Amino acid sequence: MINILIESIYIQLLIVLVGLIAVLNYFHLTRKRVKLNEPPIVDYRIPMIGHTLRLINDCEKLIVESGEKYGEIYSLYIFGELITVVGKDSIGDLYRKENDFDFYSGTDVKLVVKYIFDDAFKNVNKSLKFMKNYFKVNLNNIMDRIEQNVIKGFDIYIGECNEPKVFNDSHEALKNVFAFVAMNLFLGEECGHNEEIFELFKNLVRLFSLRYISKYKHVIIKHIKLIIKKRFHEKKKLGDAWIPPTDVLQFFLNDPEIAPDLDPNNVNCNLIADIISIFILAAMSSTSYRASYALYELAKRKEDWPELYQEAQQINEQCNGNFKTCDDLDKMVKLDRFIKETFRLNADLLRLPRQCITDTHYTFSNGYQIPSGRMVSVDVLELYRNENFQGPNPNEFNASHHNSPATKLDRNFLLFGHGKHICPGRNYAVTLTKITLHHIMLKYNLRTKFENRVPRNHIGFFIAPARPGDSSIIFEKNN
Numbered sequence: 001m002i003n004i005l006i007e008s009i010y011i012q013l014l015i016v017l018v019g020l021i022a023v024l025n026y027f028h029l030t031r032k033r034v035k036l037n038e039p040p041i042v043d044y045r046i047p048m049i050g051h052t053l054r055l056i057n058d059c060e061k062l063i064v065e066s067g068e069k070y071g072e073i074y075s076l077y078i079f080g081e082l083i084t085v086v087g088k089d090s091i092g093d094l095y096r097k098e099n100d101f102d103f104y105s106g107t108d109v110k111l112v113v114k115y116i117f118d119d120a121f122k123n124v125n126k127s128l129k130f131m132k133n134y135f136k137v138n139l140n141n142i143m144d145r146i147e148q149n150v151i152k153g154f155d156i157y158i159g160e161c162n163e164p165k166v167f168n169d170s171h172e173a174l175k176n177v178f179a180f181v182a183m184n185l186f187l188g189e190e191c192g193h194n195e196e197i198f199e200l201f202k203n204l205v206r207l208f209s210l211r212y213i214s215k216y217k218h219v220i221i222k223h224i225k226l227i228i229k230k231r232f233h234e235k236k237k238l239g240d241a242w243i244p245p246t247d248v249l250q251f252f253l254n255d256p257e258i259a260p261d262l263d264p265n266n267v268n269c270n271l272i273a274d275i276i277s278i279f280i281l282a283a284m285s286s287t288s289y290r291a292s293y294a295l296y297e298l299a300k301r302k303e304d305w306p307e308l309y310q311e312a313q314q315i316n317e318q319c320n321g322n323f324k325t326c327d328d329l330d331k332m333v334k335l336d337r338f339i340k341e342t343f344r345l346n347a348d349l350l351r352l353p354r355q356c357i358t359d360t361h362y363t364f365s366n367g368y369q370i371p372s373g374r375m376v377s378v379d380v381l382e383l384y385r386n387e388n389f390q391g392p393n394p395n396e397f398n399a400s401h402h403n404s405p406a407t408k409l410d411r412n413f414l415l416f417g418h419g420k421h422i423c424p425g426r427n428y429a430v431t432l433t434k435i436t437l438h439h440i441m442l443k444y445n446l447r448t449k450f451e452n453r454v455p456r457n458h459i460g461f462f463i464a465p466a467r468p469g470d471s472s473i474i475f476e477k478n479n
């Protein structure tokens with residue numbers, strides 16, 4: 001009897017469950033069937049493949065042609081998914097509605113970061129605030145440190161160049177110098193020229209290969225622990241006479257939540273390693289790619305060299321050979337504009353990806369609608385190559401095109417984003433690029449190996465380093 005009762009309860013539960021699933025399914029399907037006023041999908045020939053192959057092989061043409069044919073908003077079919085591309089008029093939608101468009105659930109790259117750097121990700125707001133504070137508080141104090149390491153980096157990776165020296169891969173040379181600077185700035189002078197850390201910083205972007213995933217945390221934590229131990233020991237020994245270094249690691253150690261007492265075993269090294277890695281990952285490739293394009297333009301544009309060189313010499317004399325504060329750097333107005341122009345003309349094609357996370361769909365100000373879950377990206381090419389926004393001849397390089405600094409928020413220049421997630425490293429990126437080009441001008445004469453070559457290289461949407469050879473630069477000591 002009891003068995004029959006239990007059985008009938010089970011059957012009833014099963015019926016309720018099946019009913020529930022049917023109802024949920026019904027709502028799901030009817031929700032999917034809601035007819036949205038979607039942006040047009042760009043024509044494609046092969047089902048499933050859609051625009052994927054054109055994206056990989058000829059992204060620039062795909063974006064330009066799609067914009068010309070479909071206008072301000074359209075969708076592309078990439079890797080089996082629709083991505084909606086918006087132009088300048090819809091950027092406000094993405095930024096004003098932070099709750100409808102999510103920065104972090106965006107691209108797969110971000111998901112990997114989320115998965116690998118789990119500690120920093122769990123505390124993402126704190127991590128970002130922390131690093132933003134570091135640059136805000138310290139950029140002035142670390143100016144000469146950056147400068148000294150850039151100069152040391154030249155000595156090691158570029159050399160004197162008494163005889164003309166060809167760099168077939170100028171990006172590689174800058175990547176070396178920047179990794180050297182970052183190593184010192186983040187982990188301190190104790191790192192010296194540690195090959196293991198240097199290689200890791202330089203290649204962290206390859207983190208997406210399994211070999212690196214298993215190695216990176218172990219290596220960083222190992223080194224951090226050694227340095228912390230040494231510093232705490234010195235601090236205890238010297239007391240008030242101990243002068244704390246100005247690097248990022250020490251900034252962490254000054255935080256009582258991360259390092260609650262002077263016990264090296266009680267420091268949250270996992271969190272430190274994660275935050276440092278995220279910043280190095282975000283910093284290294286984006287800054288070195290762009291700086292290498294700026295370097296190439298500097299070598300190529302002989303007409304701009306005399307004015308830039310004169311500015312560099314004047315500032316050098318005023319500062320007696322080395323920078324003291326950001327004010328000294330602010331004097332490099334011409335160089336700043338030159339760099340900003342190279343950034344404008346060597347940009348990623350689609351930027352600022354966001355995922356729509358509303359309950360059902362989102363309606364843009366222009367009336368078009370997209371379903372929840374859809375990725376949206378901004379066509380920055382349209383913004384950078386459009387006469388209405390950039391003035392006459394937007395495709396031509398013009399060293400005095402801009403009238404505001406590269407780091408300034410500017411609706412017509414979105415290299416560093418806008419709004420809540422604007423790049424927290426932008427001041428550092430521009431500072432490093434300016435200091436590097438300034439000293440290169442003072443120390444070397446430059447010329448390109450091949451005339452009239454345009455080394456711009458897009459891999460999918462992203463700007464990548466120019467292919468070795470295409471961006472060959474000849475360095476020769478400036479007497």
Ligand code: HEM
Pocket residue numbers: 103128278279280282283284286287290351352353414415416417418419420421422423424425426428429
């Ligand atoms: C020229 C070099 C750089 C470029 C072009 C660049 C560009 C950007 C852009 C476009 C964003 C996203 C903004 C958005 O979607 O609204 C971003 C975010 C970010 N950048 Fe940069 N960046 C550069 C250098 C750096 C450097 C040097 C650092 C660190 C020292 C850095 C750290 C970050 C971080 C941590 C984020 C994520 C911000 C967040 O989660 O809210 N970037 N960057």
